[in-house]
Amino acid sequence: MMEVFFVGVGEACDPKHGNTSIHVHASNDVSLLCDCGFSVPHSYFAFFEDPDQLDMVWISHFHGDHFFGMPLLLLRFWEMKRSKPLRIVGQRGVADKVVAAMDLAYPNFRARLCYDVRFEEVESGAAREFSGLSLQFMQTDHSQKNLGLLVDDGKKKLYYSGDGRPTDEVAGLIKNCNLAVHEAFRLDEEIHNHGSITGCLELANDAGIKKLALVHLERNFRQQQAADIDVLLKAHPQLMLPVSGDRISL
Ligand SMILES: [Zn+2]
Numbered sequence: 001m002m003e004v005f006f007v008g009v010g011e012a013c014d015p016k017h018g019n020t021s022i023h024v025h026a027s028n029d030v031s032l033l034c035d036c037g038f039s040v041p042h043s044y045f046a047f048f049e050d051p052d053q054l055d056m057v058w059i060s061h062f063h064g065d066h067f068f069g070m071p072l073l074l075l076r077f078w079e080m081k082r083s084k085p086l087r088i089v090g091q092r093g094v095a096d097k098v099v100a101a102m103d104l105a106y107p108n109f110r111a112r113l114c115y116d117v118r119f120e121e122v123e124s125g126a127a128r129e130f131s132g133l134s135l136q137f138m139q140t141d142h143s144q145k146n147l148g149l150l151v152d153d154g155k156k157k158l159y160y161s162g163d164g165r166p167t168d169e170v171a172g173l174i175k176n177c178n179l180a181v182h183e184a185f186r187l188d189e190e191i192h193n194h195g196s197i198t199g200c201l202e203l204a205n206d207a208g209i210k211k212l213a214l215v216h217l218e219r220n221f222r223q224q225q226a227a228d229i230d231v232l233l234k235a236h237p238q239l240m241l242p243v244s245g246d247r248i249s250l
């Protein structure tokens with residue numbers, strides 16, 4: 001069984017739903033955290049008490065709401081005496097970015113970490129094995145380069161979009177996946193370089209996606225058009241709008 005836990009579901013400035021981040025516990029007992037923005041460590045540690053339970057962090061791109069939580073995550077793991085190595089995977093530059101953020105937040109602290117941090121840089125179209133999981137990466141259409149992540153544990157397939165609209169290549173990669181956790185900033189595609197609810201529904205339909213969880217909704221839109229969003233949720237049983245603390249078992 002693959003378990004997906006929603007640590008946060010909001011956009012960068014959302015005070016209520018936190019920055020979007022999901023925790024995935026795969027059927028072979030490997031755990032990964034997808035994105036770690038400003039607000040994520042506080043929520044993460046409120047839910048997960050074991051410093052060694054996490055194996056890998058995936059960073060979709062370098063906007064702050066997706067990786068500026070890394071210094072605090074690494075610091076808190078040290079405070080909790082983590083002993084297991086931590087793998088950090090992302091596009092080219094991920095090691096430099098995380099190291100720079102850490103050195104700015106807590107100068108001279110990296111040398112004191114009591115566990116190994118291992119970086120791995122990947123490109124769009126690539127595939128990797130990680131502790132029995134198959135990982136694939138595909139670029140989306142966003143204002144900054146962003147990679148969507150497909151996780152396959154041999155039993156279930158999950159897609160995590162990060163930010164941006166899906167491309168044809170993304171639709172091809174995620175065919176028939178069990179769950180897509182996708183960014184949808186607004187209802188329709190009026191905002192460039194972001195996903196939308198209607199775009200996500202089209203993608204789910206075209207790619208035969210079984211469940212679609214919408215995250216990263218623009219905060220005012222989410223509040224002001226809650227009734228319209230509710231109508232869509234009722235009309236599409238495979239569609240869900242999770243909140244922080246929600247869990248889906250696949
Ligand atoms: Zn972004």
Ligand SMILES: [Zn+2]
Nearest residue numbers: 012063065163
């Ligand atoms: Zn974002």
